[in-house]
Amino acid sequence: MSVKDSKTQLGLVYLSFRNQIPSSHKMAGVYIHIPFCRKICHYCDFYRVTAVADAPVYVRALIKEMELRADYLEGEPVETIYFGGGTPTVMDALWLKELLQAISEYHIVADNCEITLEANPDDLTDDYLRSIRKSTPVNRLSIGIQSFHNHELQLMNRRHTAEEAYDCIERAYRHGFTNISADLIYGMPGSTTDGLHDNLDRMFALDIQHLSAYHITIEPKTEFYRMVEKGMLIPVTEEESLAQFRTLIERLRQRGFIHYELSNWAREGYFSKHNTNYWKRKLYLGLGPSSHSYNRISRQWNVSDITIYMKALETGFLPFEKENLDPVKRFNEHLLTLLRTMWGVDLKEIGETYGAEVSERLLKSSEKYVRSGHIQLNGETIMLTDEGYFISDAIVRNLMMDD
Ligand code: SF4
CATH class of the missing domain: 3.80.30.20 (tm_1862 like domain)
Incomplete structure (x- = not known):
């Protein structure tokens, strides 16, 4: 089976799993x-x-x-x-x-x-x-x-x-x-x-x-x-x-x-x-030294030192750092995590979450990759093709917004 044929067949599989x-x-x-x-x-x-x-x-x-x-x-x-x-x-x-x-x-x-x-x-x-x-x-x-x-x-x-x-x-x-x-x-x-x-x-x-x-x-x-x-x-x-x-x-x-x-x-x-x-950016709680947690509005990570971690908890205190996620950071994370999955990035959801102008900008910046065959536009969703996966880091960097 050629790569092209198998990609077409896989497109059907992608659709049936999109909302798993x-x-x-x-x-x-x-x-x-x-x-x-x-x-x-x-x-x-x-x-x-x-x-x-x-x-x-x-x-x-x-x-x-x-x-x-x-x-x-x-x-x-x-x-x-x-x-x-x-x-x-x-x-x-x-x-x-x-x-x-x-x-x-x-x-x-x-x-x-x-x-x-x-x-x-x-x-x-x-x-x-x-x-x-x-x-x-x-x-x-x-x-x-x-x-x-x-x-x-x-x-x-x-x-x-x-x-x-x-x-x-x-x-x-x-x-x-x-x-x-x-x-x-x-x-x-x-x-x-x-x-x-x-x-x-x-x-x-x-x-x-x-x-x-x-x-x-x-x-x-x-x-x-x-x-x-x-x-x-x-x-x-x-x-x-x-x-x-x-x-x-x-x-x-x-x-x-x-x-x-x-x-x-x-x-x-x-x-x-x-x-x-x-x-899919659901909440998660990370326990133990160096573990990360995410609650949609911030990300935090525990101290990367087991001795400091255990000593601090003995006194009822947790050493961690935290970063609040503004809309630009949230958008960039959304792109980074979902574009590399088969579910891709839903432009409608981007518009509803971050504003129509963000969604329009994303569609516009993706167009060159659609033309070059690295991104596929499937209805209102953009997703990487196999060729796109090969250069996914560069594509994601290019589509992100400046902080
Ligand atoms: S050193 Fe430990 S944590 Fe690191 S790759 Fe090996 S088994 Fe995994």
């Missing part, structure tokens, strides 16, 4: 950061610490934060809960259970709440999976596979091997998990499209429902950055990056996956509700 999660219904999300890692990956610039702190003390601090911020979600029911990291699977299931119980004391939790646990493959032993199933209502796993090639995993300094990556997914199925997402890193130094084909073949053999695929980025203060500076690591060329992204789009589409956001693909019914709610 209506933006009008009021639901909120809770994110809990578990910043502990036993080993630091060479590309990582997330907030994490190598010391695995005393779990009871950290859980107590998180619950104190929940108590202090019990009103943050304005009574909106919690539709999604996400344990992210760091490595949440270094925490015993009973601590996760305690945190979930505390959430339900301070918030209304929807019956069908999506509860995701980010997992490291080598933590997913039979015992651990059994205890998660027995003690918690976790119903979605997001597993940091990253690659099925040992040489890439070693270069990344991941804790697991390719065999462990493969086995843990099979094991998770055996323990009754039916909603499994895998993370994959592509565009690694030295990688090729052939290698990516092989990684995808292995993913497909495991029949996962959701894939998040991220191009490696060489961030300052990471080991990879130092290796590139010293000439020990050579990033792939832009052509190779594009070839790999095209490979992802085409292979996943052939397999029936829906490309619902720049870096996310899923089978029907398996979109990440939690991330979709971020992109």
Whole structure:
């Protein structure tokens, strides 16, 4: 099937999914950061610490934060809960259970709440999976596979091997998990499209429902950055990056996956509700050091230091910074989050929210991208085409308003 044909067919799929999660219904999300890692990956610039702190003390601090911020979600029911990291699977299931119980004391939790646990493959032993199933209502796993090639995993300094990556997914199925997402890193130094084909073949053999695929980025203060500076690591060329992204789009589409956001693909019914709610700008409460929260009028982020965080909460105080969102900032965020999704940006909604002149300006600035085939105008909605996804950063920057 040519790319052109498949794009036309996909257009129908896009339409039928456009309103899968209506933006009008009021639901909120809770994110809990578990910043502990036993080993630091060479590309990582997330907030994490190598010391695995005393779990009871950290859980107590998180619950104190929940108590202090019990009103943050304005009574909106919690539709999604996400344990992210760091490595949440270094925490015993009973601590996760305690945190979930505390959430339900301070918030209304929807019956069908999506509860995701980010997992490291080598933590997913039979015992651990059994205890998660027995003690918690976790119903979605997001597993940091990253690659099925040992040489890439070693270069990344991941804790697991390719065999462990493969086995843990099979094991998770055996323990009754039916909603499994895998993370994959592509565009690694030295990688090729052939290698990516092989990684995808292995993913497909495991029949996962959701894939998040991220191009490696060489961030300052990471080991990879130092290796590139010293000439020990050579990033792939832009052509190779594009070839790999095209490979992802085409292979996943052939397999029936829906490309619902720049870096996310899923089978029907398996979109990440939690991330979709971020992109649709629903309220979310982020707990733990470095976590971000959003309540439509402001964004705030906790101190990125677990020691300061825990000490402050012992005295009933939460250290955080906050940014109020004026209409220009809100518009820019709206564009940034939704344009990279299959739902696109609804010009009518932009007009109603920010004024007709903003909507007209956006339509006018988009016209050159419509002509060049990077943006598609679908009724009153603008959305990126596959070609547009390749240069999405530049397009979004260009369409944003000046602060
Ligand atoms: S496991 Fe995740 S958070 Fe921890 S070092 Fe690796 S990439 Fe960073």
